[in-house]
Amino acid sequence: MQTMAGRVAVVTGAASGIGRALALGFGGQGANVVLADVEEEPLDAAAAEVAALGVAALPVRTDVTDAESVEALAAATLERFGTVHMLCNNAGVGGGGLIKNQQLVDWKWVIDVSLWGVIHGLQSFLPHLIEAEESHVMSTASVAGLVSGPGLGPYNAAKYGVVAIMETLHHEMARDPDAYVGVSVLCPGVVRTNIVTAQRNRPEHLRRQRSSGAAASLTPEQRADARRRNQAVADALAERGMDPADVAAKVIEAMYNRRFWVLSHLEHLEEIDHRNGQLSRLENPTLLRSFTDGE
Numbered sequence: 001m002q003t004m005a006g007r008v009a010v011v012t013g014a015a016s017g018i019g020r021a022l023a024l025g026f027g028g029q030g031a032n033v034v035l036a037d038v039e040e041e042p043l044d045a046a047a048a049e050v051a052a053l054g055v056a057a058l059p060v061r062t063d064v065t066d067a068e069s070v071e072a073l074a075a076a077t078l079e080r081f082g083t084v085h086m087l088c089n090n091a092g093v094g095g096g097g098l099i100k101n102q103q104l105v106d107w108k109w110v111i112d113v114s115l116w117g118v119i120h121g122l123q124s125f126l127p128h129l130i131e132a133e134e135s136h137v138m139s140t141a142s143v144a145g146l147v148s149g150p151g152l153g154p155y156n157a158a159k160y161g162v163v164a165i166m167e168t169l170h171h172e173m174a175r176d177p178d179a180y181v182g183v184s185v186l187c188p189g190v191v192r193t194n195i196v197t198a199q200r201n202r203p204e205h206l207r208r209q210r211s212s213g214a215a216a217s218l219t220p221e222q223r224a225d226a227r228r229r230n231q232a233v234a235d236a237l238a239e240r241g242m243d244p245a246d247v248a249a250k251v252i253e254a255m256y257n258r259r260f261w262v263l264s265h266l267e268h269l270e271e272i273d274h275r276n277g278q279l280s281r282l283e284n285p286t287l288l289r290s291f292t293d294g295e
């Protein structure tokens with residue numbers, strides 16, 4: 001992007017964490033911001049913070065798992081501002097647990113939000129981004145979209161999918177003579193957000209069932225293991241999580257410079273190189289160190 005001042009940015013998952021920081025970051029650059037989230041109260045609070053920066057802020061309650069809801073978000077954006085220049089498909093949820101203990105609802109919930117949310121965003125906004133004189137789309141994946149640590153099966157699957165979609169889109173936009181759309185993917189490490197309580201937004205019909213399926217009832221040991229994993233993530237976030245504002249600054253810098261890869265924690269490059277090196281030699285995968293968020 002040459003400039004963000006006076007432009008229009010849309011951010012999903014904008015009520016909390018990285019999304020809220022992105023919305024504030026765009027506002028700080030003078031952009032008008034459309035904030036989308038399922039959580040209404042924090043969404044309105046975040047929009048008020050953005051508006052306090054002296055730009056227009058439009059909160060739109062949106063469920064990214066629902067194509068119609070995201071379509072309504074695009075309609076609300078166009079009705080208010082007539083155009084859109086920056087899109088951040090950022091909403092995402094994660095839950096830990098070994099694949100052998102997952103229920104179908106665990107896969108469905110995580111993939112619905114973290115992968116289908118991105119697909120819905122592209123479906124509803126890409127034509128408008130292509131129409132704009134200059135635009136940029138970013139989707140939030142994770143280091144879990146580049147290395148598959150244990151204990152995060154659905155999350156890894158969703159985030160690998162997000163990286164694949166954005167890489168594909170990058171190639172397509174670069175070859176499209178009618179489009180001037182920059183493309184980025186954000187792959188953060190540990191960031192100090194509310195992701196550890198992501199279950200707060202889990203719909204009732206996708207909650208774990210006690211009485212059906214292979215992993216229906218966890219043993220006391222499995223439950224203790226799940227609690228231990230959750231606590232490990234909470235501790236990691238609190239102790240060494242990056243400030244979401246620093247992550248947002250890296251995204252904004254990447255948008256100005258049309259850079260694709262946005263990695264907040266460069267120390268993970270070693271793990272990524274290790275994985276890719278093993279692949280190039282057709283060696284079986286090993287991890288350099290266990291991921292705090294997975295094991």
Ligand SMILES: NC(=O)c1ccc[n+]([C@@H]2O[C@H](COP(=O)([O-])OP(=O)(O)OC[C@H]3O[C@@H](n4cnc5c(N)ncnc54)[C@H](O)[C@@H]3O)[C@@H](O)[C@H]2O)c1
Nearest residue numbers: 013015016017018038063064091092142190191193194195
């Ligand atoms: N925090 C980390 O360490 C970390 C690391 C890697 C990737 N990420 C990714 O960053 C993104 C943002 O997460 P965060 O860490 O800021 O967590 P967060 O929980 O603080 O924020 C996520 C926001 O998404 C919203 N959301 C959840 N379900 C939604 C839905 N169906 N529709 C619309 N909004 C919904 C939540 O209400 C919340 O406001 C996610 O994609 C996450 O996977 C986070």
